[in-house]
Each structure stands twice: as structure tokens, then as C-alpha cells.
Amino acid sequence: MDSPSVTITARGIERITSGHLWIYRADVAEAAGARPGDVVRVVDRRKRFWGQALYSSKSQIALRLLTRETRPFDRGFLAERIRAAAAFREQVVEDAQAYRLVAAEGDLLPSLIVDRYAQCLVVQTLSQGMEKLKPLVVEILKELFAPLTVIERNDAAVRALEGLPEQVGILDGEDVNEVVVEEGGIKFAYDLRRGQKTGGFLDQRENRAAARRYARGRLLDCFSYSGGFAVSLAAQCESVLGIESSEEALKLARRNQELNNLANIEWLQANCFDFLKSADQEGRRFDTVVLDPPAFARQKSNRESALRGYKELNLRALKILNPGGFLITCSCSFHVSEADLLETIAGAALDAHRTVVVVERRTQSRDHPILLTVPETHYLKCLILRVL
Ligand code: SAH
Numbered sequence: 001m002d003s004p005s006v007t008i009t010a011r012g013i014e015r016i017t018s019g020h021l022w023i024y025r026a027d028v029a030e031a032a033g034a035r036p037g038d039v040v041r042v043v044d045r046r047k048r049f050w051g052q053a054l055y056s057s058k059s060q061i062a063l064r065l066l067t068r069e070t071r072p073f074d075r076g077f078l079a080e081r082i083r084a085a086a087a088f089r090e091q092v093v094e095d096a097q098a099y100r101l102v103a104a105e106g107d108l109l110p111s112l113i114v115d116r117y118a119q120c121l122v123v124q125t126l127s128q129g130m131e132k133l134k135p136l137v138v139e140i141l142k143e144l145f146a147p148l149t150v151i152e153r154n155d156a157a158v159r160a161l162e163g164l165p166e167q168v169g170i171l172d173g174e175d176v177n178e179v180v181v182e183e184g185g186i187k188f189a190y191d192l193r194r195g196q197k198t199g200g201f202l203d204q205r206e207n208r209a210a211a212r213r214y215a216r217g218r219l220l221d222c223f224s225y226s227g228g229f230a231v232s233l234a235a236q237c238e239s240v241l242g243i244e245s246s247e248e249a250l251k252l253a254r255r256n257q258e259l260n261n262l263a264n265i266e267w268l269q270a271n272c273f274d275f276l277k278s279a280d281q282e283g284r285r286f287d288t289v290v291l292d293p294p295a296f297a298r299q300k301s302n303r304e305s306a307l308r309g310y311k312e313l314n315l316r317a318l319k320i321l322n323p324g325g326f327l328i329t330c331s332c333s334f335h336v337s338e339a340d341l342l343e344t345i346a347g348a349a350l351d352a353h354r355t356v357v358v359v360e361r362r363t364q365s366r367d368h369p370i371l372l373t374v375p376e377t378h379y380l381k382c383l384i385l386r387v388l
Contacts, residue, residue: 019373037128054129106369217287
């Protein structure tokens with residue numbers, strides 16, 4: 001093999017043997033022969049081979065392990081991984097035309113995301129190495145899925161850590177303004193160029209379906225975005241109120257409401273913290289509340305303030321729930337664990353003088369696989385709780 005080598009330290013070897021895919025810059029001893037974004041051979045000081053990885057010249061994550069095997073990580077190898085990812089979706093995706101086809105580390109393709117919205121594919125290449133492989137990725141996607149369009153949503157902030165520009169555009173096929181897809185018999189419109197993430201929150205799909213088992217009466221959907229929960233649950237509820245701070249998001253929400261002919265949803269552009277506080281003071285009551293806020297702890301250093309945020313939200317939500325009511329409460333902060341969230345909500349329940357039962361402990365949809373030895377791949381927590 002003539003690919004360049006990068007030498008790692010004993011700590012770097014420990015990262016690999018612990019099953020993690022990331023090796024930090026501090027654990028790289030020598031990388032003189034590697035260019036930004038190369039697929040490199042990872043070796044130790046005695047030249048022993050440990051695997052092949054994507055090399056980044058900028059990021060603190062200097063190496064992202066692709067394989068422990070020696071056979072070249074070429075087009076065939078890459079296609080094999082993408083095919084394996086797609087085959088797993090065949091098994092776990094039910095009744096949905098939009099889902100994550102390739103979930104980066106969770107599919108052993110670190111820093112590559114491919115989301116499928118019916119016949120449209122949206123790609124994110126979030127490291128120097130994946131950026132370099134992008135043309136090959138697009139070729140393989142075309143070959144395997146014959147998509148109508150392949151769009152890149154490389155406007156994710158993490159690209160800056162790699163020294164890569166933020167860019168959005170068509171990599172192949174037609175420009176598409178809006179795609180309408182079905183999820184559990186409900187229609188959702190996605191704006192693939194401008195919507196949040198790659199268009200929407202596919203990771204909540206199974207949680208929206210799970211929430212349908214319980215939602216009823218008067219529903220309050222906080223942090224609605226394009227109405228994912230509100231629209232999914234409306235048919236079985238008396239009335240729905242969706243709260244969202246972004247006007248753009250509410251336009252999408254109204255569009256989704258209209259697509260499904262739902263007359264019982266109202267939207268309010270407001271800050272959820274303020275709304276919940278005044279709803280409690282005014283004595284408003286609901287039978288189901290959904291809390292799906294953005295990540296409060298993007299860094300470990302924000303953990304404490306994030307926990308205060310979760311406590312405040314859950315406290316208010318529990319106060320305005322009628323007895324027998326359900327709270328569907330989420331956190332997508334990796335730095336806040338499920339145990340942290342449970343403890344925080346237990347504190348909130350005590351303060352709110354509510355007795356609460358845990359009905360379901362859930363996570364991201366299965367098309368966002370959690371790699372057991374890469375804790376960062378488990379980020380979403382969704383608890384379904386019942387107030388006695
Ligand atoms: N529940 C949605 C996803 C929610 S994402 C779904 O299933 O599709 C979080 C949303 O919260 C974003 O749309 C963001 O605009 C909104 N948001 C962030 N802070 C807010 C606040 N303080 N009040 C209201 N909405 C907020």
C-alpha cells in the first residue's frame with residue numbers, strides 16, 4: 001500500500017482498542033507525509049499497522065477511523081459501506097419516505113450523512129476526508145439509488161473546524177424546491193435547501209409515532225419547528241397549540257397543517273419559556289405536552305446551565321398538565337445523559353407537586369444507529385411520562 005502513514009501515540013492506540021473511531025491531534029506523533037483529507041494508514045512508533053483513517057490537518061479530531069482492515073479503502077469499499085447502511089434501513093424504517101440513509105459514525109462512515117427524502121438525497125460531508133471523497137459518494141449514490149437530485153447541505157457550523165467553507169447546492173440532478181413525503185400516513189413538506197438540518201428532524205420520527213399511542217385532549221407542542229409532533233398528533237387530539245419562535249418554521253408548519261387538512265391546530269410565534277410561564281400563571285391546562293427544545297448543551301461547559309433550562313421547562317410543563325396527562329420530553333444534548341435528564345425531571349416533579357410515572361424511555365430513531373463504543377452517537381433522549 002502506498003497511502004501516507006500517520007503515527008499515533010500509546011494513547012491513540014488506546015482510543016482504537018476501546019472501539020472509538022476518533023483520534024485526537026494530541027495523540028498523533030507524526031503526520032508529515034499526510035495531506036489534508038487523505039485516507040491514511042495509522043501506525044504506531046514501531047510501524048505496526050492499526051487501521052485506515054481520514055486525516056484532518058485542522059480539526060482536533062485528527063483521525064477518523066474507517067477500518068482496521070488492510071485492504072485499500074477504495075470506491076468498492078465505500079460502496080459496500082453505503083450498501084450495508086441502506087440494507088439496514090430496509091429492516092428498520094417502517095412507513096416513512098424520509099429517513100437517514102447514512103448516519104456517519106453509526107454506519108462506520110465517519111462525518112458522512114446522507115438523508116433520503118423520497119427520491120431526493122441530501123448529503124453532508126463534515127470533514128476534510130469526506131469532502132475529498134464527495135465526488136465518489138455522489139457517484140455511488142447515483143448508481144445505487146438513481147435519485148432525482150443530490151443536494152449538499154454543507155452549511156453545518158462544524159465544517160469551520162475543518163477549515164471547510166459552508167456551502168449549499170445541487171451536486172447532481174434537478175433543483176427541487178419542496179418535497180412532500182409521507183410519514184405514518186401523514187404528509188410533510190420539506191425545504192431541502194433552507195430547512196433546519198437537512199430539511200427536518202428525521203431523528204424524531206419514531207418518537208412522533210410513539211407519542212401517538214398516548215396523545216389526547218388538548219395538546220401543547222413546544223418548539224414545534226415545522227409541526228412534526230403537532231401535525232402527527234392532531235387527528236387524535238381535540239385541539240393543538242404549536243409554539244415556535246421562528247417565523248420561517250411556522251410557515252412550514254402551516255403548510256404541513258394544510259397538506260393534512262387539519263382544522264384543529266393553532267400556531268403561536270413565541271418564546272416557549274415565556275409562554276409556559278404565563279400559561280401556568282393564567283391557569284391554562286393541557287392533557288398532552290411535547291417539549292422538544294434545541295440542544296442547550298453544545299459543549300460540556302454548558303451542562304449546568306442546560307440542566308437549569310431543562311428543569312425550568314419540565315417544571316412548567318408538569319404544572320400545566322391535567323391529572324392523567326402525558327409529557328413527551330426530549331433532549332438532544334449529548335452532554336446531558338438520560339440519567340441527568342431523569343434526575344432533573346424528578347426534581348421538577350417534586351417542585352411542581354406532581355407524581356410522575358415513566359411510560360417509555362426512548363432515543364433517536366433506529367436509522368440513526370448508536371455505535372456502542374462511540375458515546376457521541378447517542379445524543380437524543382425522549383421520555384414519555386404520565387402525571388398521576
Ligand atoms: N419538534 C420538531 C423539532 C424541534 S427543533 C420536530 O419534531 O420536527 C427546535 C425548534 O425550537 C426550532 O425550530 C427552533 O426555531 C425553536 N426554538 C428555539 N428556541 C426557542 C424558544 N425559546 N422558543 C420557541 N421556539 C424555539
